[in-house]
Amino acid sequence: MKKRLLFALVSMLLMLAVSACSGDSGAKNTGGSSGSGKEITVWAWDPNFNIAALQLAKEKYEAKHPDVKVNIVEYAQNDIVQKLNTGLNSGTTKGLPNIVLIEDYRAQNFLQAYPDAFRDMSDVIKPADFAEYKIGPTSLDGKQYGVPFDSGATGLYVRTDYLKQAGFTVDDLTNIDWNRYIEIGKKVKEKTGKDMLTQDPNDLGLIRMMAQSAGTWYLKDDGKTPNLADNPVIKEALETYKALFDANIVKMNSDWSQFLAAINNGDVATVPTGNWITPSIKAEASQSGKWAVVPTPRLANSKESVNASSLGGSSWYVLNMDGQDTAANFLAETFGSDAELYSQMLDKVGVIGSLKAASSGDAYDKSDDFFNGQKIYADFAKWTEEVPKVNYGLHTYAIEDILVVEVQNYLNGKDVDSVIRDAQAQAESQLQ
Known part of the structure; x- marks a missing residue:
C-alpha cells in the first residue's frame, strides 16, 4: 500500500513538472x-x-x-x-x-x-x-x-594622414559625390601610392549603398517587380562602380579576410561601408589618431541621392x-x-x-581618440535618421546573383544598357 501511494505521488510530481516545463516554452534545447x-x-x-x-x-x-x-x-x-x-x-x-x-x-x-x-x-x-x-x-x-x-547606416572612413600627403583635408571629402571622390582618389594614388578603397567585385554592397542613397532599389515599390532596365539610378550606380575600377584606385580582394587586411595593413585611403566596421578598423591600434569618418558620397546625377545610406x-x-x-x-x-x-x-x-x-545617450556623445577625438557615434546616429527608406522586397539576393555575373561582363567591356537590359530579362524570367 505504501509503495502504491509513493508511486502515485511520484507520478503526480512528474506530471506537474512536465506541465510547468511546457507551459510557456516552444523552444528547442x-x-x-x-x-x-x-x-x-x-x-x-x-x-x-x-x-x-x-x-x-x-x-x-x-x-x-x-x-x-x-x-x-x-x-x-x-x-x-x-x-x-x-x-x-x-x-x-x-x-x-x-x-x-x-x-x-x-x-x-x-x-x-x-x-x-x-x-x-x-x-x-x-x-x-x-x-x-x-x-x-x-x-x-x-x-x-x-x-x-x-x-546599418554607412559612412566614409578616411585615413587623414594619406589625405594630408595628397594635399587634402577631411573637409574636402565631406558631403561630396562619387565623381569628386574618384578625382580625389586619383590624386591620392598619385601622391601616396595607396588605392582609394578595396573591393571584391563579387560583392555588390557598394551598388546597394548607391541605390539606397537615392531612395531606389533593385525592385519597384511593390517589392516584387524587377526594376533594373528602366532605372536611371541603377544605371548610374553601375557606371560609377565601373568608373572606380577604370580609375585604377581599387585594390581587389576576394574575401572578408583580405578586405580587413587591406584596411589594417594601411593599403587603402578610405573605406565606404556600414558602421559595423568600426571595431575592425580600431583593431589596428597603431593607426589610432589617423582616421576620421565623413558622410557617404552621393550619386552625382541622381537628384534624389543624399549623403546617407545603409548596408x-x-x-x-x-x-x-x-x-x-x-x-x-x-x-x-x-x-x-x-x-x-x-x-x-x-x-x-x-x-x-x-x-x-x-x-x-551619453555614450553617443563621447569623443573617440582613435578617430582623433571625433564623436563618430553621434555622427552615425544623425546619418541613421537621414537614410532613405526603400522596400528591399522579396528578391534582393536573387537579383544580385544575376547582377554579379552581369557586372563582371560590364567590367570586361559589355555596354551598360545591355547589362541592365539582360539582367532585367533574366530577373523577370526567374522571379515572376
Missing part, C-alpha cells in the same frame, strides 16, 4: 525550466555583436523578471535561414525559437511567405520610435512585425507559438524601448541602434 517560471529561446548570429548585445539585454531583463529565463542560441546566419525555412515549411513551430534575428534584406521573404508565423508587434512597440528606413522591411500590410535593431542591419521577430507574449515583452522592454541598454551596447559592443531615443 532550452536547457530546463525554472519551476513555475517562463522560458524563451532566441536565435542570432555573430558572437561579438548580436550575441553580445543579446547577453546585455538578457541580464537586464532577467534582473527585473526573475521568473523568466532567456536562452540564447548562436547559429550562423545561413543556418538560421535554412532552419527557419525548414521549420515553417513543415507547418509546425516545434524546434523553432520564440525570437529570431532576421537580416532586413531577407525580412519580407519570411513575412510574405509565412504570413501567420510571426506575431504582430504593433501593440507593444511604436514604429515612430525607430529610424524610418527600418520600418519598410519590418512591416507588412500596415502591421509592425519586426523590432528594429542595429543601424546590412537586422531586426528581431517573435514567432506565433507558446511563449510569444513573454517573448514580446522581453523585446518591448529591451530592444524596443530601453535607451540606457542601447548606450551599454554601444559602449561595450559597438552597436549603433535604430531606436531614436538612444541617439541622445
Whole structure:
C-alpha cells in the first residue's frame, strides 16, 4: 500500500513538472525550466555583436523578471535561414525559437511567405520610435512585425594622414559625390601610392549603398517587380562602380579576410561601408589618431541621392507559438524601448541602434581618440535618421546573383544598357 501511494505521488510530481516545463516554452534545447517560471529561446548570429548585445539585454531583463529565463542560441546566419525555412515549411513551430534575428534584406521573404508565423508587434512597440528606413522591411500590410535593431547606416572612413600627403583635408571629402571622390582618389594614388578603397567585385554592397542613397532599389515599390532596365539610378550606380575600377584606385580582394587586411595593413585611403566596421578598423591600434569618418558620397546625377545610406542591419521577430507574449515583452522592454541598454551596447559592443531615443545617450556623445577625438557615434546616429527608406522586397539576393555575373561582363567591356537590359530579362524570367 505504501509503495502504491509513493508511486502515485511520484507520478503526480512528474506530471506537474512536465506541465510547468511546457507551459510557456516552444523552444528547442532550452536547457530546463525554472519551476513555475517562463522560458524563451532566441536565435542570432555573430558572437561579438548580436550575441553580445543579446547577453546585455538578457541580464537586464532577467534582473527585473526573475521568473523568466532567456536562452540564447548562436547559429550562423545561413543556418538560421535554412532552419527557419525548414521549420515553417513543415507547418509546425516545434524546434523553432520564440525570437529570431532576421537580416532586413531577407525580412519580407519570411513575412510574405509565412504570413501567420510571426506575431504582430504593433501593440507593444511604436514604429515612430525607430529610424524610418527600418520600418519598410519590418512591416507588412500596415502591421509592425519586426523590432528594429542595429543601424546599418554607412559612412566614409578616411585615413587623414594619406589625405594630408595628397594635399587634402577631411573637409574636402565631406558631403561630396562619387565623381569628386574618384578625382580625389586619383590624386591620392598619385601622391601616396595607396588605392582609394578595396573591393571584391563579387560583392555588390557598394551598388546597394548607391541605390539606397537615392531612395531606389533593385525592385519597384511593390517589392516584387524587377526594376533594373528602366532605372536611371541603377544605371548610374553601375557606371560609377565601373568608373572606380577604370580609375585604377581599387585594390581587389576576394574575401572578408583580405578586405580587413587591406584596411589594417594601411593599403587603402578610405573605406565606404556600414558602421559595423568600426571595431575592425580600431583593431589596428597603431593607426589610432589617423582616421576620421565623413558622410557617404552621393550619386552625382541622381537628384534624389543624399549623403546617407545603409548596408546590412537586422531586426528581431517573435514567432506565433507558446511563449510569444513573454517573448514580446522581453523585446518591448529591451530592444524596443530601453535607451540606457542601447548606450551599454554601444559602449561595450559597438552597436549603433535604430531606436531614436538612444541617439541622445551619453555614450553617443563621447569623443573617440582613435578617430582623433571625433564623436563618430553621434555622427552615425544623425546619418541613421537621414537614410532613405526603400522596400528591399522579396528578391534582393536573387537579383544580385544575376547582377554579379552581369557586372563582371560590364567590367570586361559589355555596354551598360545591355547589362541592365539582360539582367532585367533574366530577373523577370526567374522571379515572376
